[in-house]
Amino acid sequence: MNRFTLSEKPLFAETLLAEAATPRAGAYVTFEGWVRDHNEGREVLSLEYEAYEALAVKEGNAILCEALDRFEVLSAQCAHRLGRLEVGNVAVIVAVTAEHRDAAFDACRYIIDEVKARVPIWKKEYYTDGESEWVNCPRCAAHAHRHHNHAHDHAHPRTAR
Amino acid sequence: MTRNVRVQYFGILREQRGCGEESRETGAASPLDLYRELAGEHGFSLDPENLRVAVNDEFRDWDSILAEGDKVVFIPPVAGG
Numbered sequence: 001m002n003r004f005t006l007s008e009k010p011l012f013a014e015t016l017l018a019e020a021a022t023p024r025a026g027a028y029v030t031f032e033g034w035v036r037d038h039n040e041g042r043e044v045l046s047l048e049y050e051a052y053e054a055l056a057v058k059e060g061n062a063i064l065c066e067a068l069d070r071f072e073v074l075s076a077q078c079a080h081r082l083g084r085l086e087v088g089n090v091a092v093i094v095a096v097t098a099e100h101r102d103a104a105f106d107a108c109r110y111i112i113d114e115v116k117a118r119v120p121i122w123k124k125e126y127y128t129d130g131e132s133e134w135v136n137c138p139r140c141a142a143h144a145h146r147h148h149n150h151a152h153d154h155a156h157p158r159t160a161r
Numbered sequence: 162m163t164r165n166v167r168v169q170y171f172g173i174l175r176e177q178r179g180c181g182e183e184s185r186e187t188g189a190a191s192p193l194d195l196y197r198e199l200a201g202e203h204g205f206s207l208d209p210e211n212l213r214v215a216v217n218d219e220f221r222d223w224d225s226i227l228a229e230g231d232k233v234v235f236i237p238p239v240a241g242g
Contacts, residue, residue, distance in 0.1 A: 121241030
């Protein structure tokens with residue numbers, strides 16, 4: 001069972017576990033991403049996820065397939081929330097089964113890292129001071145000038161050539 | 162030569178454009194030409210170097226050739242997870 005899903009409704013790891021359970025598995029690793037009450041020094045009240053659904057599902061499933069190719073895992077699933085979320089809500093769940101724990105941990109880590117970097121999902125944060133902002137590289141968004149070279153402390157995957 | 166394309170917007174681009182989707186007749190041959198044309202009209206803040214582009218629900222190169230009826234989506238830096 002390998003499937004990437006988007007959901008407007010609350011996520012529960014138990015749902016994924018029911019689909020992943022197999023007698024062959026000796027390890028089940030899950031990762032949950034939660035809505036945190038602060039980001040970049042600002043107090044977060046709630047947030048909103050928006051997706052380009054057709055491509056997000058396609059890219060998410062491609063990532064799960066890559067995880068199955070790279071690691072000795074039996075199943076890999078990922079579910080991501082859309083819509084309005086409050087602090088403490090589950091934003092994303094990754095669930096992996098494998099015969100042994102090393103592969104399960106590695107695959108889980110691979111999937112969440114790739115999902116964050118590649119799947120077309122966007123997040124708008126609403127702050128306690130009443131402001132709101134789309135979260136991306138603030139320096140990219142702020143500078144409107146071409147050819148302005150600024151140092152990134154993180155990579156943007158496959159940006160335009 | 163012009164072609165009709167459909168453009169979908171998400172996230173910060175949707176807000177800057179003020180709508181989620183539009184149909185457009187354009188002389189732009191590539192997604193990069195089309196983005197420059199639209200950015201000039203609507204004052205998009207993001208440079209193409211910080212975006213990716215999809216055509217008909219597949220990632221595409223910026224210099225690929227647009228065809229009649231293509232659906233084009235410009236993809237701001239993603240923030241899932």
